Ligand code: URP
Ligand code: ZN
Ligand code: ZN
């Protein structure tokens with residue numbers, strides 16, 4: 001395997017800088033950056049085992065997608081991407097690190113849940129991966145186990161205010177878990193929707209014959225997301241725990257976050273491309289096509305998008321991850337024909353995030369450096385992976401993407417690499433495309449040819465949150 005690689009002629013973009021520079025990779029890490037055509041860089045090119053030509057391209061850190069669900073059991077079925085297919089698709093889309101959610105089964109230990117996720121991922125991933133832990137059963141035993149997980153590099157814990165009877169935790173359980181993360185350095189992640197109220201509205205909608213996918217969006221009211229977000233923030237304040245709210249979609253929830261952040265609290269949040277680019281118009285597509293867009297929190301009326309873009313600029317939203325949780329239209333989404341509450345929740349997207357956000361740069365929503373901050377640097381900091389991941393700097397893992405900002409592509413299930421039979425962005429034209437990807441210095445994608453392998457990706461024990469105020 002070549003040990004010295006030079007990435008030549010590109011425009012290096014990190015969250016901090018934009019600079020024409022060549023990048024030397026040695027032993028899987030970034031060794032140095034040098035001015036193009038300098039004597040130093042000339043010397044590298046002569047002695048390198050491999051030269052990657054990045055002329056006319058951006059050279060960016062590999063994406064860090066801090067929210068994926070490979071092979072996740074949900075609603076009587078299992079998310080369609082395995083760790084093998086999902087991480088391969090991630091690489092195609094310029095993402096070289098995922099943080100996936102291990103799930104604690106009710107009545108079982110965190111350890112068992114985590115072991116099960118290790119077994120699914122071990123030896124199968126194309127790129128590096130870490131785990132968060134979903135707590136579905138907060139009790140004396142699991143609370144103690146949280147400390148051990150933090151020690152083992154699983155430093156973030158997702159709790160659900162939604163899905164009563166399945167993943168739901170009540171306020172007392174949430175409070176106890178937050179007391180624990182306040183003490184052990186962990187980060188509490190919250191699915192903030194008032195699931196108790198939503199379940200009543202679901203029952204009433206179905207009883208009234210409102211069974212189509214679009215009612216999924218109507219019963220999961222924006223105010224019930226905002227209310228839960230507010231409640232999560234107050235519980236975090238009472239306990240002193242940092243809080244990270246996942247998949248924010250409602251403008252009213254962004255307002256709650258902005259208020260908390262204006263108080264200087266350690267409250268952070270992400271949104272996802274589906275909330276920035278899709279809306280309830282998609283949920284209302286006829287012939288049950290709306291089922292393709294069922295996820296929770298739900299897609300919102302298009303008016304919410306402006307608040308999300310603003311939040312991304314003001315840093316009230318500081319991360320964009322995908323919540324990649326793909327279910328095929330045929331055989332999986334179809335489980336909910338005649339009853340929207342039986343449609344498995346989740347959208348594919350791990351392959352599309354970097355491109356959609358690059359399009360957002362071209363559309364004037366965010367700057368190029370903000371693109372990298374939202375998609376690479378901040379998720380790495382938030383989840384204890386920086387500066388190993390999320391930047392291009394001496395010592396960092398050589399997870400590097402050569403990105404062609406001038407190619408226009410049409411997103412389609414015909415050409416994507418996710419193991420799912422539709423694309424949520426079918427037919428959308430975006431400018432910008434991943435050309436070459438390195439993971440720890442090894443080529444995974446070379447001029448849009450896949451040259452990676454299952455098992456290259458390693459488990460990443462993570463540190464604690466590096467984004468605290
Ligand atoms: O609809 C979604 N988001 N599915 C994945 C599970 C979750 O709540 O993140
Ligand atoms: Zn969730
Ligand atoms: Zn603010």
Ligand code: ZN
Pocket residue numbers: 067068069323325
């Ligand atoms: Zn999720």
